[in-house]
Amino acid sequence: MKTEKSTHFDTPRLRAISIVEVARKLGDTPRRVGINHVTHCPWHDDHHPSLSLVEKTGANYCHCFSCGKGGDVISFAMQHEDWSFQDACKWLSSTFGISAIQGAAPMPQRKSNHNPEERKEPAYTYIPMPMVERLVSADNSLCQILMKLFHPEHVKMVTEAYLLGNYSLYGKDNWTVFPSIDAQGRVCNLKVQHYDTDPHSPRYTHSDSKSYWLGKIWKDNGLLPEKSEFSSKCLFGEHLLYKYPAQTVALVESPKNAIVGALEHPEYLWVATGNKTSLQREVLEPLRSRDVLVIPDRDAIPLWRQTIKTLDDLANFVVSDYCEYMAPDDQKKFDVADHIISKRLQGASVVNQNQYTEF
Ligand SMILES: [Zn+2]
Structure with missing residues (x-):
């Protein structure tokens, strides 16, 4: 099919079309299981429906429990x-009456039969x-702390939006699970970290363990x-970027920073690189x-400023020195x-507000 330079699809609206409805229009008969639906997976030769169609607050995607693949409405089609x-955008726009198509390419034909060999x-x-x-x-250690500092309902909303989890590991309960979910709704990795929930501890609100990767632990087991x-x-x-296409993004290093930022400044859409070197x-x-x-x-400002300079064609980046001028002089490691x-x-009159050491 030739390139259609004049065609612009309203992809945020297309991605918001109910994935269950899309499956029906494509000839599937999704079956309700619990809060989700299941249908046959188009990514593998699926004899028993193993593709979960998930529609809930902040989510509209499919995922195959059998082959691990999945995606949004467009990639599913x-x-x-x-x-x-x-072609997928054209079909979705036309079938669900979503305008903004210019140019008149022929409608793509629906395939009548899958060819399992090609999968x-x-x-x-x-x-x-x-x-x-x-x-x-929200029972995890980070959310337990945040529940005391923010409105519990807001903490629950953020937990659902970022799919924060609670996990027991190495004899310790309430590890916080941070899933990195890509734009197609696929879970790339799962970082787990435990936080000190004792208000009398000098490490209160900070991690009291090293971090682990749950995918690797599950694989090893x-x-x-x-x-x-x-x-x-x-x-x-x-995964939230497509849901809020116009929102200004706040980019930080750690997922904890993104979560705390999302509670304090919901006017931004908070995302995290996961570590200093992933600013790529x-x-x-x-x-x-x-x-x-x-x-x-604070300790990454020069490095990040330098790196962002080389990426200025990508997005409209503004680098903030916030962590430099808000930090007490003696705290070299200081984050948002x-x-x-x-x-x-301080507002809650809780002790230990100056006990910030390593993050
Ligand atoms: Zn599959």
């Missing part, structure tokens, strides 16, 4: 019918979404295929053309969560 991105081999590049959804809970390879090239919060073009690609406020941790939590603790 593309895979279902072997369509190009343009790709199952590969666990992503962690099955149902394994992540089962863990979603035989819960996921041993050849699985999970990516770290995904922003924490990336490949990782930041989903921010293309967005307005992005970059808030590096340190500042917000410190302010909140």
